[in-house]
Amino acid sequence: MLQGKQSWRFDSPPVILGYASVVGPEEGKGPLKNEFDLIHEDMRLGQKSWELAEQQFLEQAITRAVEKSGIDQNAVNVYVGGDLMNQITSTSFVARTVGLPYLGVFGACSTSMESLAVAAQLISSGAAHYAIAGTCSHNCTAEKQFRYPTEYGSQKPPTAQFTVTGGGASVLGASGSGPRIKGATIGKIVDMGIKDPFNMGAAMAPAAVDTITRHLQDFQLEPSYYDLIITGDLAEIGHSLARDLFAENQVPIDQTVFSDCGLLIFDREKQQVQAGGSGCGCCATVTYGHLLNRMNRGELKRILVVATGALLSPLSYQQGESIPCIAHAVAIEAEGGGN
Amino acid sequence: MLQGKQSWRFDSPPVILGYASVVGPEEGKGPLKNEFDLIHEDMRLGQKSWELAEQQFLEQAITRAVEKSGIDQNAVNVYVGGDLMNQITSTSFVARTVGLPYLGVFGACSTSMESLAVAAQLISSGAAHYAIAGTCSHNCTAEKQFRYPTEYGSQKPPTAQFTVTGGGASVLGASGSGPRIKGATIGKIVDMGIKDPFNMGAAMAPAAVDTITRHLQDFQLEPSYYDLIITGDLAEIGHSLARDLFAENQVPIDQTVFSDCGLLIFDREKQQVQAGGSGCGCCATVTYGHLLNRMNRGELKRILVVATGALLSPLSYQQGESIPCIAHAVAIEAEGGGN
Numbered sequence: 001m002l003q004g005k006q007s008w009r010f011d012s013p014p015v016i017l018g019y020a021s022v023v024g025p026e027e028g029k030g031p032l033k034n035e036f037d038l039i040h041e042d043m044r045l046g047q048k049s050w051e052l053a054e055q056q057f058l059e060q061a062i063t064r065a066v067e068k069s070g071i072d073q074n075a076v077n078v079y080v081g082g083d084l085m086n087q088i089t090s091t092s093f094v095a096r097t098v099g100l101p102y103l104g105v106f107g108a109c110s111t112s113m114e115s116l117a118v119a120a121q122l123i124s125s126g127a128a129h130y131a132i133a134g135t136c137s138h139n140c141t142a143e144k145q146f147r148y149p150t151e152y153g154s155q156k157p158p159t160a161q162f163t164v165t166g167g168g169a170s171v172l173g174a175s176g177s178g179p180r181i182k183g184a185t186i187g188k189i190v191d192m193g194i195k196d197p198f199n200m201g202a203a204m205a206p207a208a209v210d211t212i213t214r215h216l217q218d219f220q221l222e223p224s225y226y227d228l229i230i231t232g233d234l235a236e237i238g239h240s241l242a243r244d245l246f247a248e249n250q251v252p253i254d255q256t257v258f259s260d261c262g263l264l265i266f267d268r269e270k271q272q273v274q275a276g277g278s279g280c281g282c283c284a285t286v287t288y289g290h291l292l293n294r295m296n297r298g299e300l301k302r303i304l305v306v307a308t309g310a311l312l313s314p315l316s317y318q319q320g321e322s323i324p325c326i327a328h329a330v331a332i333e334a335e336g337g338g339n
Numbered sequence: 340m341l342q343g344k345q346s347w348r349f350d351s352p353p354v355i356l357g358y359a360s361v362v363g364p365e366e367g368k369g370p371l372k373n374e375f376d377l378i379h380e381d382m383r384l385g386q387k388s389w390e391l392a393e394q395q396f397l398e399q400a401i402t403r404a405v406e407k408s409g410i411d412q413n414a415v416n417v418y419v420g421g422d423l424m425n426q427i428t429s430t431s432f433v434a435r436t437v438g439l440p441y442l443g444v445f446g447a448c449s450t451s452m453e454s455l456a457v458a459a460q461l462i463s464s465g466a467a468h469y470a471i472a473g474t475c476s477h478n479c480t481a482e483k484q485f486r487y488p489t490e491y492g493s494q495k496p497p498t499a500q501f502t503v504t505g506g507g508a509s510v511l512g513a514s515g516s517g518p519r520i521k522g523a524t525i526g527k528i529v530d531m532g533i534k535d536p537f538n539m540g541a542a543m544a545p546a547a548v549d550t551i552t553r554h555l556q557d558f559q560l561e562p563s564y565y566d567l568i569i570t571g572d573l574a575e576i577g578h579s580l581a582r583d584l585f586a587e588n589q590v591p592i593d594q595t596v597f598s599d600c601g602l603l604i605f606d607r608e609k610q611q612v613q614a615g616g617s618g619c620g621c622c623a624t625v626t627y628g629h630l631l632n633r634m635n636r637g638e639l640k641r642i643l644v645v646a647t648g649a650l651l652s653p654l655s656y657q658q659g660e661s662i663p664c665i666a667h668a669v670a671i672e673a674e675g676g677g678n
Contacts, residue, residue: 082443089652095527128341
């Protein structure tokens with residue numbers, strides 16, 4: 001049901017029956033290395049191209065999430081997903097293998113929560129008994145598509161971000177055991193005129209703040225309702241800017257509960273990731289690993305995951321356009337943790 | 340509500356309160372010229388790039404659809420859309436102007452009905468009071484992105500299709516006067532191994548047949564239930580192949596009620612469009628013009644619009660991959676025409 005102006009309240013909260021994340025070598029060296037289902041040392045996964053490897057990360061995450069859910073994959077009614085590749089081919093090619101009715105979605109790196117929100121909405125409204133949400137990204141495919149040929153090894157400014165290599169997926173059902181999706185807030189485009197694709201965190205921060213603020217208003221909640229409010233991939237520059245914007249707007253978000261997947265997944269002291277992680281796979285692998293694991297360990301009861309997306313293309317950037325940004329938020333509560 | 344395995348039944352059918360289509364010069368010379376809201380003679384619409392012009396087609400269609408709906412645009416809860424451009428920038432840039440919560444979706448040319456199905460589902464389930472669905476394409480932007488530099492003027496084989504220049508949009512509400520959306524069927528990927536991007540109709544035909552067959556099974560309907568079953572952009576080759584496949588599968592579709600938007604929008608005898616029209620704008624401008632006009636004129640009571648999409652990218656094609664295809668179907672009934 002519509003809640004406020006731009007949020008959905010799930011009166012029958014869909015249950016996350018299974019989830020999984022599969023990552024690459026750099027993510028496997030990071031602080032969350034024990035939270036992933038599978039870490040691959042080979043960026044190619046034995047495939048002839050990085051694009052095929054990216055598909056493997058997503059496909060393996062979906063397979064594992066389905067296994068862990070205990071559901072027969074054929075009982076799933078819809079797969080909702082998308083990715084950063086032109087024409088979201090990574091996801092569409094995986095949808096071919098998965099063999100389920102397929103809704104392709106795109107919100108750049110916000111796709112992780114857009115797909116989860118849509119899948120949850122379909123379950124909650126009875127349009128699906130079971131649904132899969134899953135997204136992916138790959139450092140080498142994103143690098144060559146959005147920036148320079150990967151082998152060129154161009155230097156980057158410290159404001160740049162490092163695209164996560166990995167896939168994350170979840171299986172949702174109407175009932176069962178697991179964390180529950182209580183609601184979602186669908187973001188509006190926010191564009192503050194930033195044109196630098198090497199500073200996407202700064203471009204996306206106002207969109208994250210806008211969606212979080214709207215979420216709290218729509219549900220009439222204080223930020224302290226959540227144990228954790230976590231953005232997708234603002235990384236160092238964007239997250240710091242978001243903190244400043246909340247302070248400026250006098251939104252009382254306790255700094256200890258405000259975090260970012262792009263900051264958690266890498267150790268910026270030891271890993272060459274500039275401002276931090278990014279990509280559809282960033283928020284997806286952290287959520288469908290670390291965050292849900294923490295809920296299942298009883299460490300978190302209520303979280304708000306706010307995936308951020310920079311909706312540029314290399315062409316729009318080259319044509320001198322600024323970067324429209326968006327953020328979609330999904331509220332997840334541990335079993336028995338809500339209400 | 341889930342109907343069968345992969346369809347949605349809308350027990351409270353969303354109403355199409357307003358719709359509009361805005362097209363370019365070639366479409367304005369075609370057989371449907373009297374069915375569009377606006378025909379532009381200038382492919383650039385006075386913009387400095389074709390990409391900006393493409394956005395204008397969509398933006399104008401949305402503006403007119405909203406005007407015709409009589410709804411205040413600020414009362415709309417969500418805009419659902421997508422397009423063929425990399426990272427669906429046309430739609431995302433329009434979403435910035437429109438200023439509404441935004442769900443980006445992508446199914447290549449099937450995006451027109453994917454967006455309508457999702458928007459209808461959100462209305463039907465109470466997640467939105469009002470929603471906009473809208474998509475676009477532009478011959479020159481698609482040509483340069485998917486094939487060759489537009490100015491190069493490369494010759495095409497007769498199996499190729501001509502991307503429609505235009506935008507189409509509709510405004511949906513939970514009640515009011517207008518055609519009603521009774522249900523939708525979400526397609527699965529079908530890939531018969533075709534690798535030729537100049538023969539997308541043939542690649543997409545099996546997906547259209549699969550979705551139509553599944554739709555009829557899920558709703559336990561005979562094809563004769565519909566006055567018109569119309570595919571998005573199979574064009575000459577694909578549509579002929581779909582007819583053959585139905586005959587082979589012994590699905591009794593009367594050939595007089597089976598049509599294709601890509602065949603209707605151009606006069607292949609007089610216009611140089613090879614096998615016929617294609618692009619997100621093809622099914623969108625024909626549906627949000629000709630088809631709904633015919634319903635409102637009382638000429639059609641029940642139609643099934645089956646938008647088809649070829650989910651390739653230039654990169655996937657260059658890497659030797661085949662073309663995964665999909666089709667999404669939306670069932671629309673005239674006011675007082677259903678049940």
